[in-house]
Each structure stands twice: as structure tokens, then as C-alpha cells.
Amino acid sequence: MVDIKRLSTTQPDFWESLEQLVGWESHPGAELEQRVAEVVEGVRTGGDKALLEYTRTFDGLDAGSVAELEVSRERIEAAAQEICPESRSALEHAATRIRAYATRQRIDSWEYEDEDGNLLGQQVTAIDRVGVYVPGGKAAYPSSVLMNAVPARVAGVEEIVMTVPAPNGELSSLVLAAAKIAGVDRIFTLGGAQAVAALAYGTQTVPSVDKIVGPGNAYVAEAKRRVYGVVGIDMIAGPSEVLIISDGQADPEWIAMDLFSQAEHDEHAQALLVCPDFVYLDQVQAAMERMLPELERSDIVRESLAKRGALICVRDLAEAQDVANRVAPEHLELSVAEPQRLVGGIRHAGAIFLGHHTAESLGDYCAGPNHTLPTSRTARFASPLGVYDFQKRSTTLFCSPEGAAKLAESAAVIAHGEGLGAHAKAAEFRKAGHGEGN
Amino acid sequence: MVDIKRLSTTQPDFWESLEQLVGWESHPGAELEQRVAEVVEGVRTGGDKALLEYTRTFDGLDAGSVAELEVSRERIEAAAQEICPESRSALEHAATRIRAYATRQRIDSWEYEDEDGNLLGQQVTAIDRVGVYVPGGKAAYPSSVLMNAVPARVAGVEEIVMTVPAPNGELSSLVLAAAKIAGVDRIFTLGGAQAVAALAYGTQTVPSVDKIVGPGNAYVAEAKRRVYGVVGIDMIAGPSEVLIISDGQADPEWIAMDLFSQAEHDEHAQALLVCPDFVYLDQVQAAMERMLPELERSDIVRESLAKRGALICVRDLAEAQDVANRVAPEHLELSVAEPQRLVGGIRHAGAIFLGHHTAESLGDYCAGPNHTLPTSRTARFASPLGVYDFQKRSTTLFCSPEGAAKLAESAAVIAHGEGLGAHAKAAEFRKAGHGEGN
Numbered sequence: 064m065v066d067i068k069r070l071s072t073t074q075p076d077f078w079e080s081l082e083q084l085v086g087w088e089s090h091p092g093a094e095l096e097q098r099v100a101e102v103v104e105g106v107r108t109g110g111d112k113a114l115l116e117y118t119r120t121f122d123g124l125d126a127g128s129v130a131e132l133e134v135s136r137e138r139i140e141a142a143a144q145e146i147c148p149e150s151r152s153a154l155e156h157a158a159t160r161i162r163a164y165a166t167r168q169r170i171d172s173w174e175y176e177d178e179d180g181n182l183l184g185q186q187v188t189a190i191d192r193v194g195v196y197v198p199g200g201k202a203a204y205p206s207s208v209l210m211n212a213v214p215a216r217v218a219g220v221e222e223i224v225m226t227v228p229a230p231n232g233e234l235s236s237l238v239l240a241a242a243k244i245a246g247v248d249r250i251f252t253l254g255g256a257q258a259v260a261a262l263a264y265g266t267q268t269v270p271s272v273d274k275i276v277g278p279g280n281a282y283v284a285e286a287k288r289r290v291y292g293v294v295g296i297d298m299i300a301g302p303s304e305v306l307i308i309s310d311g312q313a314d315p316e317w318i319a320m321d322l323f324s325q326a327e328h329d330e331h332a333q334a335l336l337v338c339p340d341f342v343y344l345d346q347v348q349a350a351m352e353r354m355l356p357e358l359e360r361s362d363i364v365r366e367s368l369a370k371r372g373a374l375i376c377v378r379d380l381a382e383a384q385d386v387a388n389r390v391a392p393e394h395l396e397l398s399v400a401e402p403q404r405l406v407g408g409i410r411h412a413g414a415i416f417l418g419h420h421t422a423e424s425l426g427d428y429c430a431g432p433n434h435t436l437p438t439s440r441t442a443r444f445a446s447p448l449g450v451y452d453f454q455k456r457s458t459t460l461f462c463s464p465e466g467a468a469k470l471a472e473s474a475a476v477i478a479h480g481e482g483l484g485a486h487a488k489a490a491e492f493r494k495a496g497h498g499e500g501n
Numbered sequence: 502m503v504d505i506k507r508l509s510t511t512q513p514d515f516w517e518s519l520e521q522l523v524g525w526e527s528h529p530g531a532e533l534e535q536r537v538a539e540v541v542e543g544v545r546t547g548g549d550k551a552l553l554e555y556t557r558t559f560d561g562l563d564a565g566s567v568a569e570l571e572v573s574r575e576r577i578e579a580a581a582q583e584i585c586p587e588s589r590s591a592l593e594h595a596a597t598r599i600r601a602y603a604t605r606q607r608i609d610s611w612e613y614e615d616e617d618g619n620l621l622g623q624q625v626t627a628i629d630r631v632g633v634y635v636p637g638g639k640a641a642y643p644s645s646v647l648m649n650a651v652p653a654r655v656a657g658v659e660e661i662v663m664t665v666p667a668p669n670g671e672l673s674s675l676v677l678a679a680a681k682i683a684g685v686d687r688i689f690t691l692g693g694a695q696a697v698a699a700l701a702y703g704t705q706t707v708p709s710v711d712k713i714v715g716p717g718n719a720y721v722a723e724a725k726r727r728v729y730g731v732v733g734i735d736m737i738a739g740p741s742e743v744l745i746i747s748d749g750q751a752d753p754e755w756i757a758m759d760l761f762s763q764a765e766h767d768e769h770a771q772a773l774l775v776c777p778d779f780v781y782l783d784q785v786q787a788a789m790e791r792m793l794p795e796l797e798r799s800d801i802v803r804e805s806l807a808k809r810g811a812l813i814c815v816r817d818l819a820e821a822q823d824v825a826n827r828v829a830p831e832h833l834e835l836s837v838a839e840p841q842r843l844v845g846g847i848r849h850a851g852a853i854f855l856g857h858h859t860a861e862s863l864g865d866y867c868a869g870p871n872h873t874l875p876t877s878r879t880a881r882f883a884s885p886l887g888v889y890d891f892q893k894r895s896t897t898l899f900c901s902p903e904g905a906a907k908l909a910e911s912a913a914v915i916a917h918g919e920g921l922g923a924h925a926k927a928a929e930f931r932k933a934g935h936g937e938g939n
Contacts, residue, residue: 089730153914164621164896167613175605182855183602183869188848190882206915237918273881291729292527292737295882299730317930323923359922395895406897410626414896417620420905420931421898424924428912431621432896443711444628444733446894456884457833458602458852458870459844460859467858474866476591477644480675484797485761486862492755493858 065351066369069344071376078389084373085333085390087301087439091285099256099285106260111267117257123231124252129268134239134250142239150237157429158209158244164431165217168450180463181470185456189219190295192270193453194262195247196277196287199228199254203235204278206427210434210448211276211297212245218453223247224272226262228254255279256286263290276448278435297448301439302331302371305423306392306412308383309336310399311343313419318398319350324424325394326367327360333371335390337383344374384408391442394423411442467493503789504807507782509814516827522811523771523828525739525877529723537694537723544698549705555695561669562690567706572677572688580677588675595867596647596682602869603655606888618901619908623894627657628733630708631891632700633685634715634725637666637692641673642716644865648872648886649714649735650683656891661685662710664700666692693717694724701728714886716873735886739877740769740809743861744830744850746821747774748837749781751857756836757788762862763832764805765798771809773828775821782812822846829880832861849880905931 070080091099105113111129118124118132126132143151174184195211198204212223225242227234229252242250251269253261259279265271274295275287287296305325309318322334338344351368355361377383384405387395391411399405402417409415413436416423427434435448462470471490478486508518529537543551549567556562556570564570581589612622633649636642650661663680665672667690680688689707691699697717703709712733713725725734743763747756760772776782789806793799815821822843825833829849837843840855847853851874854861865872873886900908909928916924 149914150918153911153918156911157915163615167611168623170608173605177598177601177869181868185606185870186844186847186853191848202920204919206919288729291726292877292879295879314930317927320923320927320930324921324927327921327923359920364923402899406624409624409895410629411893412895414898415624417897417899420902421900422905422909422912422927422931424916424927425900425905425908425912425931426896426898427924428915428928429908430619430898430900431615432623432898436896439730441730441733442893442895444893447896449894451889455849455880455882456887457847457850457880458864458874458885459855460852460864460868460870461840461855462859462863462868464858467860467863470863470867471860473591473594474860474863476587477595477866478862480588480591481642481644482640482797483762483765485758485765485802486865489755489758489762489860489862490866492752492758493860493863 065348065355066365067348068373070373072378072382081386081389084371085440089299089301089439091281095281095285099282099289102256103260103286103289106257106266107264114253114257114261114266114269117255118253121255121257122228124229129266132252134252139239139243139250142236143243145236146240151240153429154205154209154241154244157206158213160429160431161209161213161433162217165214165450169217170451170454174459177466179466179469181466182461184459186459187454187456189221190273190453190455191220192222192224192272193220194272194275195223195225196258196275196279196283197225197227197238198279199230199234203238205235205237205241206434207278208238208241208247209245212242212247214433214448214450215453216246218450220453224262224270225250226253226258228252228258256282259283259286259290263294274453276435276452297435297452298437298441298445302333303328304333304392304438305394305396306335306337306387306390307396307398308380308387308405309338309343310380311338311340312400313398315343315346315350316354317419317422318347319354321396321422322351322368322372323354323358323364326364326372327358330363330366330370332367334368335373335375337375337377337386339377339379339383341376344376348374380405387412391440393436393438393442396421396423413437413442413447462493503786503793504803505786506811508811510816510820519824519827522809523878527737527739527877529719533719533723537720537727540694541698541724541727544695544704545702552691552695552699552704552707555693556691559693559695560666562667567704570690572690577677577681577688580674581681583674584678589678591867592643592647592679592682595644596651598867598869599647599651599871600655603652603888607655608889608892612897615904617904617907619904620899622897624897625892625894627659628711628891628893629658630660630662630710631658632710632713633661633663634696634713634717634721635663635665635676636717637668637672637676641676643673643675643679644872645716646676646679646685647683650680650685652871652886652888653891654684656888658891662700662708663688664691664696666690666696694720697721697724697728701732714873714890735873735890736875736879736883740771741766742771742830742876743832743834744773744775744825744828745834745836746818746825746843747776747781748818749776749778750838751836753781753784753788754792755857755860756785757792759834759860760789760810761792761796761802764802764810765796768801768804768808770805772806773811773813773830775813775815775824777815777817777821779814782814786812818843825850829878831874831876831880834859834861851875851880851885900931
């Protein structure tokens with residue numbers, strides 16, 4: 064049988080077991096931390112020269128200058144031509160839908176007037192320049208390019224700079240084509256902590272950006288954590304997860320394959336099925352048993368299911384909801400007949416997929432919502448990547464002379480209470496009697 | 502004369518000088534990092550016991566249990582009664598206005614249907630439990646309590662837990678009263694890295710929260726950076742800054758006092774005045790000279806102006822705008838006759854104060870917009886604290902059978918391109934022909 068843990072809410076230690084199962088130690092360890100610190104500092108102080116050296120060492124890519132590592136417009140065009148028509152139209156289909164969804168997210172500036180003639184508002188602007196990190200080598204993720212670059216473009220970001228490692232020169236045409244479709248402006252074949260450092264601090268050739276987004280390995284994640292504050296970052300992502308709440312009505316093979324599609328990411332990925340019908344859990348396990356051998360990545364799937372997967376039996380769907388809220392999963396499938404009855408009670412989840420036909424993998428690629436999602440229970444406080452992440456707000460305040468005089472009274476009282484005399488005086492100056500504006 | 506740097510955009514090295522002036526090294530240094538790591542780890546593993554020890558050591562506060570460090574409802578009520586009526590009504594006035602502004606920020610859930618009958622949306626929920634860190638001891642900041650807790654309440658946060666250090670038992674009634682007005686649920690007299698760790702991981706007595714907000718010293722900032730990911734954090738704040746663009750028409754004393762009100766925060770605070778009229782810059786400097794001796798915090802003001810202040814002469818207001826966009830200041834005053842003509846060209850600023858009567862200090866306390874703002878040029882990518890920070894979004898997707906079948910085609914193509922076969926199969930299963938939902 065496929066090796067996968069079984070839990071039941073009737074066990075007295077259920078919640079502790081669940082806690083243990085979903086726990087993820089995100090700290091990278093002192094050694095990795097130290098190595099990343101050195102690389103980041105190296106690029107910050109050494110610029111292009113350091114960047115070339117690290118790229119030679121880590122990616123086996125020997126270039127005479129960083130300029131040579133920039134992918135030419137011609138090469139990008141050629142890649143877009145070279146991929147098969149089916150791929151091109153699938154990527155375009157996905158981009159169109161991601162754009163349509165993102166457009167709904169845009170927030171606008173607003174302003175209102177209070178009863179004293181003061182104007183209060185917020186002015187929304189886009190980030191000037193964004194860096195998109197894309198993993199490279201064996202794993203080519205064109206979908207990741209679309210999911211990161213399209214919302215940036217929708218937000219109005221002026222320039223999008225992408226980095227993608229090309230270990231030993233290997234570079235995916237699908238990734239380049241996706242970059243063209245998404246409207247990426249410049250691409251450098253750089254990777255790892257050195258790429259993140261170059262984007263954060265800039266070098267002679269790589270422009271510094273204001274925010275870095277996109278997934279990467281442990282080195283990339285730690286480098287992003289390190290430069291956070293110098294630039295913005297999207298998030299520090301942990302392993303991918305899905306929690307499926309099932310009413311036991313979908314074809315067990317659908318659910319089994321959905322669990323596989325999560326588990327195939329890597330051996331730390333987490334696939335959880337929660338259902339009140341234990342017979343159905345058996346049926347899904349049997350379906351997994353049948354289908355697993357056919358999978359291209361069956362070894363990875365087997366390992367991640369054994370390590371971090373679980374079939375969880377609950378009393379009813381209400382309890383399934385409790386389990387989901389405790390886990391705060393990155394992906395949540397509500398594979399039930401009436402998903403709208405459950406969704407309102409979901410407090411924490413990155414993306415919610417409603418109904419039997421809504422496979423997570425449809426959302427991963429082309430439905431429209433973003434696939435960059437909060438992992439490792441961070442959906443308790445974090446949100447999917449969106450246009451929001453590429454917009455920023457400034458508060459605006461205009462005080463009428465009467466409004467200022469009125470506000471000055473409260474401001475001065477509080478300022479005195481905080482021992483900040485100049486604050487109090489600056490406020491009081493705006494009351495009638497002291498000097499004049501114009 | 503008051504010691505303050507003078508710069509002019511006509512200098513050939515102006516932009517480099519500006520860059521140097523506003524640069525701020527946010528890295529706390531390895532030693533502080535190490536000490537904070539120990540305290541955080543100590544509380545994580547040692548719980549209440551460790552927390553008590555650190556509080557004894559660092560705050561000189563000797564308690565028998567952490568429960569004793571929780572401020573009782575009676576004590577909070579007493580504080581609210583004990584402060585003077587002027588203070589109470591000023592705090593209430595501020596809270597009302599902060600609430601009114603915050604209410605405009607709330608984002609709502611939405612959903613739309615595409616042409617294939619798929620439903621796409623986003624579900625907005627509030628964070629469950631938030632921790633508000635409030636500095637204590639000599640510096641009592643009731644305004645900070647309001648600015649952090651009120652938007653959380655407006656967002657719908659269920660429980661707000663506040664920590665405020667009470668070194669040697671010293672605790673501000675204004676802070677407690679502000680907490681009551683803002684609707685804080687629980688207060689612990691805890692501070693420093695140990696308070697942050699307790700909020701992040703929870704102890705036997707202190708509940709773990711989902712996000713920690715609020716300002717603090719270098720230890721608090723580093724602790725927040727450290728627990729980021731376990732919980733959300735608002736930001737890592739650097740020294741406070743103001744940049745004032747002046748047309749030379751306001752009373753020079755108004756502007757001088759606005760610069761003072763920034764400089765009085767601490768010796769690292771930054772106050773910059775940008776004006777095309779160099780005679781006016783002299784007048785402001787003369788006003789500073791006259792008024793500085795009367796200030797309660799004149800020593801701090803003198804030091805911060807000398808270290809980090811500047812009077813900057815520009816060719817015209819358009820160039821002043823360029824300077825502001827380069828600095829991306831936390832606070833930006835547009836002390837000009839027609840501020841609306843400038844504001845649209847401002848790309849990066851935390852809070853913008855328009856017109857001669859709009860002193861920053863009015864916004865600091867009671868106008869309505871938040872005073873927790875991005876510092877150290879982070880306004881390039883970050884925004885003021887707001888209701889947004891206490892809400893989170895889940896994307897939602899419901900696929901109709903027809904919609905799923907259509908999406909499955911593109912999804913399968915891209916999934917194959919990424920080498921993720923189970924993703925492709927999970928999508929394809931939703932096409933007609935394979936099994937059945939219900």
C-alpha cells in the first residue's frame with residue numbers, strides 16, 4: 064500500500080499530532096545563513112566582478128562581463144517563436160486570465176472632506192522597478208514568470224527585471240517566451256543569492272530594484288530575508304501544501320491525483336485529505352495505489368506522502384473546517400457538493416478551490432488567481448501575491464486653517480503628554496494668531 | 502548659528518551628497534543580533550520562566566508569575582479615570598478620527614463570473630489575534646497605541662494583545678487610557694526582545710499572536726525581524742524623517758518648528774528643508790537660532806540637525822519634487838500655496854501633508870491618517886500601516902464543468918512543459934469522460 068499517515072479527530076491526541084504534522088522549521092541553519100551573508104556582502108561591495116565569479120563557481124557559466132549575461136531581445140524573440148504553438152497559446156491564455164483577475168485587484172486613490180474642510184486621502188502609486196527571480200536549470204517554470212510579472216505590469220510598474228540561472232548555459236525557451244508574453248523588460252541569466260544581492264544593491268550592470276519577488280531554493284530564500292528592508296520582498300516560501308476537504312462524492316481518482324499533484328513538487332510538499340467518510344479514504348488510498356506507478360515523479364510523490372501526507376477522518380464537514388482553519392493551508396480544495404456553504408467559515412487559506420471540478424492544478428496555471436501563496440501557516444496573516452504587492456499608498460492630508468486650528472488643540476495636548484514640546488508648538492503655530500501662511 | 506548642513510542642486514556632487522546624507526545602515530550588527538537570538542530562543546523554549554527572568558534582568562521588574570504582569574481591568578479603568586479630562590478628550594478625538602479614516606480603507610470580498618460560468622473572487626478576512634508592542638519607561642506614546650490598535654479593531658481583529666515594558670514598575674496612565682479607548686483586550690507589562698518572542702511563540706500565559714506591530718528600540722526591531730515568518734510584522738522602522746518642500750511663503754517660524762518637531766525624536770532623526778529661495782532658507786535658520794534655546798529637548802534637536810539635517814536649495818519646485826522622490830521620505834510636507842499641483846508628481850512618500858497649515862504634527866496625532874510609516878527610503882515599496890495590514894485575502898475559484906474542461910487544456914500543456922505530470926493529469930481528469938463529480 065501507499066505509505067501515508069492516517070489520523071482521526073477521535074484520537075485524544077489528534078490536535079497535537081496535526082500540529083506536529085504540519086509544523087515546519089523555516090530557519091535555514093547558521094551555516095547556510097553565513098554562506099549567504101558572504102555572497103550578499105560580496106556582491107554588494109564587489110559588484111559585477113563578484114557577480115561574475117559567483118556565477119562561474121555556482122552555475123558553471125563563464126562570461127567575460129555581466130553584460131554578456133543579459134539575454135538579448137533577439138534571443139527572447141527566437142524563444143517565443145521556437146516553442147510549439149500549443150505552448151504559446153496556453154501561456155497566452157493563462158496570461159490573459161491572470162491579467163483579467165489582477166485588474167480587479169487594483170486599488171485607486173481616494174479623498175474625502177471632513178466637516179471642517181480638511182481633505183483626507185490616500186494616493187496610490189506603483190513601485191518603480193521590480194525584480195522577478197525565476198528558478199532555472201532542470202526545473203523550468205514559465206507559469207511562475209506569468210504569476211509574478213503580470214500583476215506587476217497591471218499595477219503599473221515601470222520596469223521589470225528578471226533573473227533566471229542558466230547552469231552550464233541551460234535556459235528554457237518556455238521561460239523566455241513567458242517573459243515576453245508577460246512584458247518583462249530585461250532578463251539576466253543569474254541565480255542564487257548572488258542574483259538577489261545584485262537586484263537589491265545593483266551592480267555596474269544590473270540595475271537595483273525596489274522589490275524582489277519570486278520563488279527559489281533555500282539560498283535564494285535566505286538572501287531575500289537578508290536584503291528585506293533594503294528592498295521589499297514578497298514572502299519567504301516554505302514547501303507547497305494542499306488540504307482537501309471532501310464529502311466523499313468525487314471520483315476517488317480525482318482526489319488521489321490532486322494529492323499527487325501536490326506531492327510531486329518535492330519530498331517536503333504536503334498533501335492532506337480530510338473527509339468524514341472513512342470508506343472513501345480507503346477508496347482514495349486504493350486509487351493512489353493503482354495510479355502511483357504510472358507517475359513520472361513517483362519516487363518524489365511516494366516520499367512526500369510518506370513523510371508529510373495524511374488521510375484525516377473527521378466527524379463531519381464542520382469539523383473538517385476546523386481542521387482547515389488550524390492548518391491555514393496554502394491551497395484548500397473544497398471538494399464538496401455545496402462548497403459555498405463551507406467557504407464562509409474558512410478563516411485562513413491562501414487559495415480556495417470550490418467544488419468537485421476545481422482541481423488545484425487549474426488554479427496553478429491559468430484560471431486567473433495567483434499561484435504565489437502564503438505557505439507554512441502564514442495564511443493566518445499573509446495573502447496571495449497580487450497587484451497590491453506592486454502598489455503602494457501615501458496618506459494625504461490637507462488642513463483648512465479652521466481645521467488645523469481645531470486639530471492643533473488635541474495634537475498639542477497629546478504632544479505634551481508625550482514630552483514632545485516642538486510637536487506641540489508646531490501644532491499650536493497653526494492656530495490663528497501666530498504668524499501667517501499665505 | 503544652528504549647525505545644519507547646506508546643499509544646493511547646483512553643486513556637481515549634489516546627488517551623491519544627498520545619497521550619503523539620507524543613507525542609513527539598518528543592519529544591527531552581529532553582537533546585537535546574537536544577543537537577540539539568545540533571548541528569542543530562550544523564551545521560545547523556556548516560556549514563562551524565561552520571560553520572568555529576562556523581565557527581572559532587563560526591566561528590573563520582579564514578579565512571581567507572568568500572570569502578575571498582566572494589567573488588570575481595574576487598573577486600566579483607574580488609569581482612564583486618573584488622566585486629566587483634556588487628555589482624555591484629546592485621545593478620544595484622535596481615536597474617532599483615526600477610526601473614520603481607517604474605515605475608508607477596509608477592502609471587501611468580491612466575486613465575478615467569466616464567460617464559461619467559472620466564479621473567481623477573493624475572500625477578505627481579518628487576522629485573528631494581533632500583538633501591539635508599545636515602548637515604555639520614560640517615553641510614553643499613547644498616540645502609538647491608538648495608531649496601531651484602532652485600525653486592527655476596524656479590520657475586525659478578534660483579540661488585541663498589547664505589551665508595554667514597565668521598567669521598575671513605571672507605567673504611563675496615558676498609555677493605559679489610550680489602550681482602553683482603542684479597545685485593546687489584554688495588556689502585559691513586558692518589553693524588549695522577550696516581549697516580541699512571547700507574542701510570536703506564546704508562553705504558558707501569554708497567547709501567541711498572528712502578527713506583531715508597533716515601534717521599539719534596536720532589540721525590538723531585531724526580534725521582529727527574527728520572528729518574521731512565524732508571525733507577520735508591520736515593518737522594521739529606522740529613524741524618523743521629514744522632508745519639507747517650501748515655496749518660501751509660510752512664516753519661517755512655522756517651518757523651523759516643523760523641522761524641530763522631527764529632530765526632537767532622537768539624535769538620528771532627519772529633518773530636511775528644500776526650497777528654491779535661499780534667502781528664505783536663511784530666514785528659517787535664523788528662526789531656528791531664535792527658538793532653539795526655548796525647546797525642552799534642545800540638545801537632541803541640536804545634535805540631530807547637525808548630524809542629519811540639511812537646508813537644500815533647488816532651482817525650482819519641480820526640482821524639489823525630484824529631490825523628494827529620490828529621498829522617498831517618511832513624512833513629506835508640501836508647504837506651498839498650491840500643493841495639489843505638486844502632489845501628483847510625488848512618487849514615493851509615507852505621508853504627504855499639503856499646504857501651509859498642515860503641520861506634520863497634526864498628522865502625527867489626530868488628523869486620521871496613520872503615523873506608522875515607511876522610513877529609510879522604504880516608501881519606494883512600502884506603505885503606511887492601515888486596515889490592510891490587519892486584513893488578509895484568500896483567492897477563490899469555482900469552476901463549472903465546462904469551464905474546468907476548457908481550463909484543463911491550457912493547464913495540461915503548461916504542466917507538461919514544467920515536467921509535472923500529476924498536475925497535467927489532475928487537470929485532464931476534469932475534462933468530460935473521466936469519472937464523475939456529482
